[in-house]
Amino acid sequence: MRRPVNEIKLRFPSRSANEGFARAAVACFAAQLDPTLDELGDIKTAVSEAVTNCIVHAYPDCLGDIRMRVRIFPDGCLEIVVSDRGCGITDVEQARQPMFTTGGTERAGMGFCIMESFMDTLRVRSRPGVGTTVTMSRRLRARLSANAAPGGPSD
Amino acid sequence: MKVSYRQEGRTLTVALQGELDHHAAQGVLRGIEAAVDTRLPLRCVLDMGGVDFMDSSGLAIVLGTYRRLRELGGSLALARVPNQARRVLSAAHLDRFVSIEGGGT
Ligand SMILES: Nc1ncnc2c1ncn2[C@@H]1O[C@H](COP(=O)(O)OP(=O)(O)O)[C@@H](O)[C@H]1O
Numbered sequence: 595m596r597r598p599v600n601e602i603k604l605r606f607p608s609r610s611a612n613e614g615f616a617r618a619a620v621a622c623f624a625a626q627l628d629p630t631l632d633e634l635g636d637i638k639t640a641v642s643e644a645v646t647n648c649i650v651h652a653y654p655d656c657l658g659d660i661r662m663r664v665r666i667f668p669d670g671c672l673e674i675v676v677s678d679r680g681c682g683i684t685d686v687e688q689a690r691q692p693m694f695t696t697g698g699t700e701r702a703g704m705g706f707c708i709m710e711s712f713m714d715t716l717r718v719r720s721r722p723g724v725g726t727t728v729t730m731s732r733r734l735r736a737r738l739s740a741n742a743a744p745g746g747p748s749d
Numbered sequence: 750m751k752v753s754y755r756q757e758g759r760t761l762t763v764a765l766q767g768e769l770d771h772h773a774a775q776g777v778l779r780g781i782e783a784a785v786d787t788r789l790p791l792r793c794v795l796d797m798g799g800v801d802f803m804d805s806s807g808l809a810i811v812l813g814t815y816r817r818l819r820e821l822g823g824s825l826a827l828a829r830v831p832n833q834a835r836r837v838l839s840a841a842h843l844d845r846f847v848s849i850e851g852g853g854t
C-alpha cells in the first residue's frame with residue numbers, strides 16, 4: 595500500500611453553508627502541492643459537487659453527517675473521499691449519466707460529469723439505505739517535479 | 750449571491766455577483782425567470798464578471814434561463830465569464846449552444 599505523506603479528516607453536518615467551507619478547506623490543504631490556479635479551481639469544483647450531493651440528495655429532509663478524508667501521496671497525488679450515510683443511490687451507472695437528476699430544475703444533473711472531467715479518477719460506491727462514498731483523485735504532477743516532493747514530518 | 754437587473758430596450762442584463770454554488774444560488778433561477786417573464790426581453794445577457802466560483806448549480810441557472818428565453822423566442826449570451834466558470838461551462842459542453850462574449854479572467 596502506498597503511504598500518504600499528509601492527511602486531513604473533516605466531519606460536518608449537511609448544512610448548505612458548509613459547501614464553501616469544504617472546498618476552501620481542501621484548497622488550503624492542497625496548497626502544499628503548489629497547484630496552479632486552474633488545478634485548484636478544478637479541485638474546489640469537484641469537492642463542491644460531491645459535498646452538495648450529500649446535502650441535496652443523501653439527506654433531502656434532515657441534517658446528516660458528511661465525512662471527508664483528503665490525502666497527499668508522495669507522487670503528488672491528491673485523493674479526496676467524501677462519504678455520507680444517507681439514502682444511497684439505486685443505480686449508480688444511471689446517476690453518473692450526463693443530465694440525469696432526481697433534483698428538478700435547480701439541478702443540472704452534471705455533478706458527476708464535472709467530477710469525472712476535473713479529476714483523474716472517480717469511484718462511486720453506494721448502497722440504498724446505507725450511504726454513498728465518492729473517491730476521487732488528481733495528480734498534480736507538473737509543479738511537483740519542479741520542486742522537491744514533500745518529505746519528512748517537519749517540512 | 751447578489752443579482753441585479755438592467756434593461757436597455759429589449760435587452761435584459763442580469764449581473765451575478767458572489768459564489769454560484771447550491772447554497773448561494775437557491776431561488777436565483779426563479780428570480781431570473783420571474784424577471785424574464787415580466788420584462789419579456791428579446792436578448793438576455795448573464796454578466797458573470799462578479800462570479801468568484803461556480804459549480805453545476807450555476808449550470809442549472811444558465812440552462813434554466815436559456816430554456817425560458819428560447820420558449821419566449823429570445824436568446825441568451827454570457828458575458829465576462831471568469832476562467833473557473835468557463836472551465837465548468839465547457840466541461841458540460843454548454844459553450845456549444847450558449848454564446849460566450851468577451852474575455853474573462
Ligand atoms: N450522495 C448521494 N446520495 C444519494 N443520491 C445521490 C448522491 N449523489 C448523487 N446522487 C444521485 O445522483 C444524481 C446525479 O447527481 P449529479 O450528477 O451530481 O447531478 P445533480 O446533483 O445535479 O442531480 C442525483 O440527482 C441523485 O439522484
Ligand SMILES: [Mg+2]
Pocket residue numbers: 643646647704705706805
Ligand atoms: Mg450534484
